[in-house]
Amino acid sequence: MTDMIKLSNVHKSFGPKHVLKGVDLSVEKGSSLVVIGGSGSGKSVMMKSILGLLTPEKGEIEINGFPTVGLKGGKRDLVNRQFGMLFQNGALFDSLPVWQNVSFAAMQGNNMPADEAYELAKESLALVGLGENILNLYPASLSGGMHKRVGLARAIATRPPIIFFDEPTTGLDPIMTDVINHLIRDCVNELGATTMTITHDMSSVRTIGDKAALLYQGKIIWTGNVDSLDQSDDPFLVQFVNGLADGPIEISGA
Numbered sequence: 001m002t003d004m005i006k007l008s009n010v011h012k013s014f015g016p017k018h019v020l021k022g023v024d025l026s027v028e029k030g031s032s033l034v035v036i037g038g039s040g041s042g043k044s045v046m047m048k049s050i051l052g053l054l055t056p057e058k059g060e061i062e063i064n065g066f067p068t069v070g071l072k073g074g075k076r077d078l079v080n081r082q083f084g085m086l087f088q089n090g091a092l093f094d095s096l097p098v099w100q101n102v103s104f105a106a107m108q109g110n111n112m113p114a115d116e117a118y119e120l121a122k123e124s125l126a127l128v129g130l131g132e133n134i135l136n137l138y139p140a141s142l143s144g145g146m147h148k149r150v151g152l153a154r155a156i157a158t159r160p161p162i163i164f165f166d167e168p169t170t171g172l173d174p175i176m177t178d179v180i181n182h183l184i185r186d187c188v189n190e191l192g193a194t195t196m197t198i199t200h201d202m203s204s205v206r207t208i209g210d211k212a213a214l215l216y217q218g219k220i221i222w223t224g225n226v227d228s229l230d231q232s233d234d235p236f237l238v239q240f241v242n243g244l245a246d247g248p249i250e251i252s253g254a
């Protein structure tokens with residue numbers, strides 16, 4: 001199987017703080033990997049490094065076999081055009097109506113004319129279960145669940161081969177969490193995309209992911225199928241998956 005995302009010995013520090021200490025991780029084409037790990041373990045730093053927002057000091061990050069560390073300008077844009085992203089807070093532009101939010105990347109990056117962009121927004125919203133009635137609404141008038149759906153519609157609008165989800169269910173009630181998790185799973189299946197999700201939410205791990213990886217103290221210390229999460233006797237994984245205070249994981253600031 002081809003690796004769509006591959007990290008090899010990735011290191012990232014901020015001054016004396018060594019956050020990523022040799023991360024090795026790969027995501028096969030069409031697979032959904034969920035990265036779990038405690039607060040401050042480096043999940044966001046890892047995702048930002050893949051997106052090119054941070055530059056690792058050492059190691060390589062390949063996207064579909066193409067080395068990307070240090071790429072800038074047009075070359076980086078070409079790589080990032082393969083990405084869709086659902087941000088933790090939705091990150092919608094308050095001053096733009098829903099349809100322009102959804103089609104933003106298509107209009108900016110691909111110079112899509114407004115009438116086509118409007119149709120694209122309509123189709124993308126339909127994929128996440130939203131109707132035409134919200135196309136001209138502004139983000140401030142959307143509920144939390146609708147906000148997430150619009151963010152998801154935007155993430156998939158350009159039909160990207162790779163989609164990143166950053167804490168996709170933060171701030172949602174348990175029922176809406178389940179709805180969004182299933183919606184993500186269904187959209188990803190429909191598009192055949194490769195995905196990477198970072199989350200603390202074990203329901204997201206089980207619904208969205210087919211593979212999981214545990215990041216601890218700057219390294220991936222466990223990877224496996226989501227189905228095998230409960231069968232593992234790895235003490236770090238058992239502690240994290242079951243949310244136990246006692247175990248080998250050092251809890252800072254407790």
Ligand SMILES: Nc1ncnc2c1ncn2[C@@H]1O[C@H](COP(=O)(O)OP(=O)(O)OP(=O)(O)O)[C@@H](O)[C@H]1O
Nearest residue numbers: 014017019037038039040041042043044045046200
């Ligand atoms: N730009 C930065 N400058 C300095 N330190 C940073 C920077 N970005 C992240 N860090 C540090 O790197 C460490 C890992 O942060 P990161 O946000 O990746 O954690 P996380 O695993 O995503 O945590 P959470 O689950 O709480 O979001 C933290 O100690 C954080 O303070």
